[in-house]
Amino acid sequence: MTPDRSVTLYYSPNTRSLGALTLLEELGVPYELHVLDMKAGEQRQPAYLAINPMGKVPALKHGEAIVTEQVAVFLYLADLFPEAGLAPQIGDPLRGPYLRWLVYYAGCFEPAVVDHALKREPAPPAMSPYGDYDTMLKTLVDQLGKGPYLLGDRFSAADVLWGTALTWTMGWKLVPDLPEITAYVNRVNARPAVARARAKEAELAAAQEAAPEAKPN
Numbered sequence: 001m002t003p004d005r006s007v008t009l010y011y012s013p014n015t016r017s018l019g020a021l022t023l024l025e026e027l028g029v030p031y032e033l034h035v036l037d038m039k040a041g042e043q044r045q046p047a048y049l050a051i052n053p054m055g056k057v058p059a060l061k062h063g064e065a066i067v068t069e070q071v072a073v074f075l076y077l078a079d080l081f082p083e084a085g086l087a088p089q090i091g092d093p094l095r096g097p098y099l100r101w102l103v104y105y106a107g108c109f110e111p112a113v114v115d116h117a118l119k120r121e122p123a124p125p126a127m128s129p130y131g132d133y134d135t136m137l138k139t140l141v142d143q144l145g146k147g148p149y150l151l152g153d154r155f156s157a158a159d160v161l162w163g164t165a166l167t168w169t170m171g172w173k174l175v176p177d178l179p180e181i182t183a184y185v186n187r188v189n190a191r192p193a194v195a196r197a198r199a200k201e202a203e204l205a206a207a208q209e210a211a212p213e214a215k216p217n
């Protein structure tokens with residue numbers, strides 16, 4: 001492993017990269033931000049496509065390692081800074097549920113929510129990776145109802161991801177404001193790291209708004 005733990009987060013305001021920014025604040029570690037201007041199309045320009053050919057944020061750079069995909073960024077960061085205690089380690093019985101709920105986000109929640117938003121029929125249950133939206137949501141809500149966090153009493157990086165994601169998906173009415181979800185989101189959003197990340201996001205978004213319009217290539 002690279003002994004130097006300096007990391008750079010490729011980030012753009014008002015996107016999914018807020019989750020990774022919040023995680024860095026929760027970890028309490030120094031980091032650099034590479035801020036992309038999406039209105040100017042920077043995510044589709046060659047310099048960024050060399051980092052992530054998908055043209056998506058977040059992405060992370062640590063030494064020679066480039067990590068793309070939000071869940072991979074979460075796993076990587078929480079393991080890189082184990083002393084923060086946000087990732088149950090191998091051997092801890094909570095490691096399995098921790099991995100499960102992180103991967104559930106990318107593998108089940110995101111595709112189900114996109115289908116739901118577009119009113120697309122999922123594939124037949126046996127072919128669909130998430131079954132159907134209602135089953136996906138019920139599975140999540142049942143877990144949140146056990147609380148206070150996804151792993152019970154233990155707060156982890158998975159809660160940083162889900163707290164951020166459920167905040168914006170509830171805001172867009174892509175998930176219902178059920179009591180289990182609302183209570184969970186309020187609990188996670190009360191954390192000082194969330195306030196710090198949101199303040200930083202507001203500042204960076206305002207700076208982008210104020211900058212002279214850049215023309216997309």
Ligand SMILES: N[C@@H](CCC(=O)N[C@@H](CS)C(=O)NCC(=O)O)C(=O)O
Binds near residue numbers: 014017038043058070
């Ligand atoms: N599968 C990716 C999805 C990330 C994603 O959708 N990011 C959006 C922002 S919310 C993005 O970068 N969109 C820019 C674009 O497609 O032009 C991940 O999990 O990291």
